[in-house]
Amino acid sequence: MALFSLFFYGFVLTAAIGLLASWIDRKVTARVQYRVGPPLLQPVVDIIKLLGKETLVPAGASKVAFLLPPVVGLSSVIAVSALLWVNNLNPAEGFLGDLIVAVYLLTIPAIAIMMGGFASRNPLASVGASREMKLLLSYELPFVLAILVPVIKAGFDIRLGAILSVQADRGVFLGSLSGFLAWVVALLCMQAKLGLVPFDIAEAETEIIGGPLIEYSGSALAVYRLMKNMLLFTLPFFLMILFMGGLRLDGIHLAYGLLKYVGLVALVTVIRNTNPRVRIDQAVRFFWGRVTVLAAVAVLLALRGW
Amino acid sequence: MDRDSVLKEVRQRLKDDILDVFDKSAKRVYIGIKPGSIRKAAQVLFKDLGARFNIASGVDTRSHMEILYHFTFDDINLLISLRVMLPKDKLEIDSLAPLFEGANWIEREMNELLGITFNGHPDMRRLLLPEEWPEGVYPLRCDYREWDKDAIRDRGV
Amino acid sequence: MSIKLKALLKSPWVFHLSTGSCNNCDIEVLDCLTPRFDIERFGMLLAGSIRHADVLLVTGSANRKSVVRLKQLYEQVPKPCLVVAIGECSLSRGMFIHSYNCPVPLDKIIPVDVYIPGCPPKPEAIIAGVVKLINRVSEKAAAKK
Numbered sequence: 001m002a003l004f005s006l007f008f009y010g011f012v013l014t015a016a017i018g019l020l021a022s023w024i025d026r027k028v029t030a031r032v033q034y035r036v037g038p039p040l041l042q043p044v045v046d047i048i049k050l051l052g053k054e055t056l057v058p059a060g061a062s063k064v065a066f067l068l069p070p071v072v073g074l075s076s077v078i079a080v081s082a083l084l085w086v087n088n089l090n091p092a093e094g095f096l097g098d099l100i101v102a103v104y105l106l107t108i109p110a111i112a113i114m115m116g117g118f119a120s121r122n123p124l125a126s127v128g129a130s131r132e133m134k135l136l137l138s139y140e141l142p143f144v145l146a147i148l149v150p151v152i153k154a155g156f157d158i159r160l161g162a163i164l165s166v167q168a169d170r171g172v173f174l175g176s177l178s179g180f181l182a183w184v185v186a187l188l189c190m191q192a193k194l195g196l197v198p199f200d201i202a203e204a205e206t207e208i209i210g211g212p213l214i215e216y217s218g219s220a221l222a223v224y225r226l227m228k229n230m231l232l233f234t235l236p237f238f239l240m241i242l243f244m245g246g247l248r249l250d251g252i253h254l255a256y257g258l259l260k261y262v263g264l265v266a267l268v269t270v271i272r273n274t275n276p277r278v279r280i281d282q283a284v285r286f287f288w289g290r291v292t293v294l295a296a297v298a299v300l301l302a303l304r305g306w
Numbered sequence: 307m308d309r310d311s312v313l314k315e316v317r318q319r320l321k322d323d324i325l326d327v328f329d330k331s332a333k334r335v336y337i338g339i340k341p342g343s344i345r346k347a348a349q350v351l352f353k354d355l356g357a358r359f360n361i362a363s364g365v366d367t368r369s370h371m372e373i374l375y376h377f378t379f380d381d382i383n384l385l386i387s388l389r390v391m392l393p394k395d396k397l398e399i400d401s402l403a404p405l406f407e408g409a410n411w412i413e414r415e416m417n418e419l420l421g422i423t424f425n426g427h428p429d430m431r432r433l434l435l436p437e438e439w440p441e442g443v444y445p446l447r448c449d450y451r452e453w454d455k456d457a458i459r460d461r462g463v
Numbered sequence: 464m465s466i467k468l469k470a471l472l473k474s475p476w477v478f479h480l481s482t483g484s485c486n487n488c489d490i491e492v493l494d495c496l497t498p499r500f501d502i503e504r505f506g507m508l509l510a511g512s513i514r515h516a517d518v519l520l521v522t523g524s525a526n527r528k529s530v531v532r533l534k535q536l537y538e539q540v541p542k543p544c545l546v547v548a549i550g551e552c553s554l555s556r557g558m559f560i561h562s563y564n565c566p567v568p569l570d571k572i573i574p575v576d577v578y579i580p581g582c583p584p585k586p587e588a589i590i591a592g593v594v595k596l597i598n599r600v601s602e603k604a605a606a607k608k
Contacts, residue, residue, distance in 0.1 A: 050465035
């Protein structure tokens with residue numbers, strides 16, 4: 001049973017919805033720039049094409065250290081997606097502390113990109129990987145603070161299932177003031193986790209030519225791209241579970257759930273298209289400054305009960 | 307400092323070194339000088355009169371090798387070109403690189419493409435031509451001939 | 464046609480490589496990537512790194528110095544890879560055919576798949592050339608069966 005849910009929910013369903021979301025993102029970006037975008041199956045074709053090219057390992061780089069990070073990143077995304085789906089479908093099947101497991105697993109993709117960058121034996125890749133490291137250190141703090149708010153509002157219970165059932169009874173956390181502030185903070189941290197403008201500093205294409213992924217080609221690059229596309233489903237889903245009541249599958253709530261998910265993806269795309277890229281020191285100052293203050297205010301308001 | 311006073315000043319300071327002055331237009335003046343006095347002339351124009359060294363150009367003509375040094379007076383819109391004629395059997399001239407850094411690379415380029423020797427240049431290395439280019443073959447001379455056996459020069463028709 | 468080739472033709476990532484051009488052809492290539500002649504509708508993206516590239520858009524006549532770098536870059540592209548020669552200078556060195564610095568034309572150094580003449584070719588010509596290449600490669604693969 002666990003293997004089935006791992007494979008079907010964690011991999012197949014997440015990959016399908018993630019690739020569809022990636023297409024929505026590219027098509028909306030194209031439309032906003034007054035041009036026609038790619039056809040529907042383009043993200044799938046990209047990955048199939050990359051699987052057909054040869055995988056070159058740079059001379060002098062250790063093969064294991066070069067080819068292991070994509071696999072590690074993809075498996076962590078599969079694991080966290082399976083965990084979130086299982087909790088969403090039956091809230092009673094979670095275990096104590098699965099929220100902490102989810103948060104830990106969600107940091108591994110960024111660490112996988114870093115590992116790949118440092119194993120590439122390329123100075124540009126090292127620069128990109130070090131920027132990714134600084135970005136990771138900066139946005140994890142407000143992210144954890146923002147996750148504290150649903151935990152507090154669900155009665156200091158760190159089970160995802162408890163958060164979902166409290167929201168089913170008392171209404172979504174987004175409606176309250178502290179929940180809304182925490183949702184905004186989590187949205188900004190999600191933009192940085194996904195590596196999208198304005199926080200795509202690590203993989204800046206015109207500055208450091210692809211950053212940590214500069215030496216990857218063929219199947220390894222395909223796995224990285226699949227990991228990023230699957231994150232485009234997993235992270236908004238995580239946000240939905242924490243703040244917007246998850247994806248309930250009965251009747252009209254299914255339509256509401258799909259609308260919530262598409263709305264989150266649309267919000268990410270809109271932020272992506274209307275902002276320039278920031279420098280790494282501006283991003284760190286932003287996350288450790290205003291965003292952390294906002295998250296701390298949200299936690300205090302949640303403790304107060306608002 | 308207007309155009310006439312600049313030219314009068316130049317003529318006064320470089321009395322014996324000037325061979326001829328060709329007033330081409332309001333913006334351009336060509337002053338022919340002897341090869342031995344290029345350093346003095348450049349010093350006069352650069353240090354005393356405050357001109358800016360623009361570029362130097364070398365031409366291989368039928369009778370001699372000609373180098374033009376272009377100095378500009380930006381505020382009065384005047385370009386003075388010092389013309390030096392070198393005999394083809396003795397292609398040597400004093401280098402201007404110790405005077406100002408702007409002449410360093412253009413003299414390296416003229417050395418490797420035309421074969422002119424610059425005495426006193428601090429760092430005469432190859433600038434543009436690749437390492438496998440043979441020594442002593444100067445591409446921009448009139449008598450340059452193809453030395454590369456593997457080159458393909460026909461248009462294929 | 465094998466699924467590998469089909470996917471390659473439906474999502475070719477282009478890499479822009481200049482071997483010593485006057486940059487006119489490069490400007491026209493950049494024009495192709497702007498919203499007016501949008502090539503993302505064919506699935507083409509501009510690849511930043513040479514290792515992500517499928518199609519090399521080569522401009523410029525190969526100088527003696529850039530021949531060395533061009534060979535190194537061609538070895539770094541993961542095969543299968545298509546090469547497009549853009550502009551007169553990369554077809555046959557154009558007006559630089561007797562120049563001392565351009566000994567051989569481009570197709571004696573790396574294998575070229577399609578030539579796009581023009582000085583510089585218009586973006587419409589570049590897009591038409593790449594589409595013709597895609598059609599010809601798929602026809603050849605279908606005829607081989």
